[in-house]
Amino acid sequence: MPAEAPTRQSLPPLPPAAGGRGIKMSAGVMSLVGLTIEGRYVIRGVIGEGGMGAVYEAEQRPLGRKVALKVLHPSNAQKPEAVSRFQHEARVVSSIGHPNICELYDVGKLEDGAPYLVMERLVGDSLADRITREGALPVEDVLETLIQILGGLGAAHRKGVVHRDVKPDNIFLARTPGSSEPIAKLLDFGISKMSSLDADMHLTRTGMVMGTPYYMAPEQARGEQLDHRVDLYAMGVILYEALTGRRPFIAPNYNALLVQILSGKPKPLRTLRPALSEAFEPVVARAMQKSPDARFQSASEFHDVLVRLQRDLQREARRAPARPAAPAAAPAVTSHPSGIDIPVHFSPGPDGDSDDRRPAAERRPSSPDASRRAPTEV
Structure with a gap:
């Protein structure tokens, strides 16, 4: 696609390959790595962990297919509402069936009773x-x-x-x-x-x-x-x-x-x-x-x-006429060096207007003292 302007994937709903990016995982989450679930899913690693559960990369036997296992934390597996919501997600996703919705392959329970979903592995x-x-x-x-x-x-x-x-x-x-x-x-x-x-x-x-x-x-x-x-x-x-x-x-x-x-x-x-x-x-x-x-x-x-x-x-x-190429000796004039990724954080200023991810040359400086993330449930 054309790059028209200076220019923000996943297993549900955690960041991909988080376990390989230096993010510390809890001991309980890591303890499943290497195990085979119900004789069919060999857990190869941790993709990410959240408040409700964790997502693992696994291999489905005997197909050899890479899949994602979304597992409810044992503590949440004792909460009826959490289990209902988890099961609800499985029913909803399986009822839709669309190429632009993450596909559900299977559901099951671990030996400790924690439910899991098997979904397509996205990269x-x-x-x-x-x-x-x-x-x-x-x-x-x-x-x-x-x-x-x-x-x-x-x-x-x-x-x-x-x-x-x-x-x-x-x-x-x-x-x-x-x-x-x-x-x-x-x-x-x-x-x-x-x-x-x-x-x-x-x-x-x-x-x-x-x-x-x-x-x-x-x-x-x-x-x-x-x-x-x-x-x-x-x-x-x-x-x-x-x-x-x-x-x-x-x-x-x-x-x-x-x-x-x-x-x-x-x-x-x-x-x-x-x-x-x-x-x-x-x-x-x-x-x-x-x-x-x-x-x-x-x-x-x-x-x-x-x-x-x-x-x-x-x-x-x-229909637009092609723009003439700039002379080779004429350097581009920009307020920021090109090609540099500038991390941006949610840091409200006095007017509350600082969550800015416009092209670099149009941005105001902002303070990186606070995260831009908001809770999923409020």
Whole structure:
């Protein structure tokens, strides 16, 4: 894809190959490495560990296929709600079946009773990782990724499933042999809502706020009844973030962030990225409307708008005259050395506006004294 601008994958929902990146794992997690589960899955290593459980790389016998085992921590295996949510994820993922949703192969239990899921092993980066690393991404990459994820979301919504935690961390850009372009995969349906199951499972209660704050729709932040349009709002936030390198709403604390989501207005896209096509402005504005009725009403509608925009931009690019090559002796003038990755952290300033991952030459200096990550459940 063309690199239009200076420019943030996964087993559900943990970072890939974390065990090999110097991240310390708990002794209980490491104790499973080398074991064979139910005579079929040989655990080769740890991919990552989170509060709910751990994800392992394993080999499926006798096929020799690499898979990912997502195992609930023994302490959580004693909690009925945690087990129900884990089983809920398995039912949801298996009910959808779409190339842009991480595939579920099998389910089972360890000897100590802890449940596990067997899922496809993905290799690559999350969209969150890429934005953090690169800032604003090339337009064509952004469009292709969101078009694919909206295809997966549409399949989920048609099955009555609302994800409720769509965010860059849960979008995995999987590399595949023989292809230079990644396949986007939607992960982590652990807090999703499935209309046919909720009445029996009681996984959420009225007034409970589920999701990651930056990507919450206003009705989600208020703890109201939700439908599939909260996922479309989150996709609008992701579109904004991937195009500009920063989130639309930023605040120094959680309560202030909710005020921004409920009543604030994000900066115009082209204020942050002047070269961006003005055609993106109405698309983002509609996706992020405060009222669900004013947004895109389906993932397929949002998907089709992005496909048309993609085609229009490609057509314009083909018609555009080629730019003359710069003289070899003329050095490029830039405020930052090119080719350097600048790590960015969430560090709110006095105006709460410092979660900035725009192209390097457009960024303000920011203090790296605080992490940008927000909790999955609040």
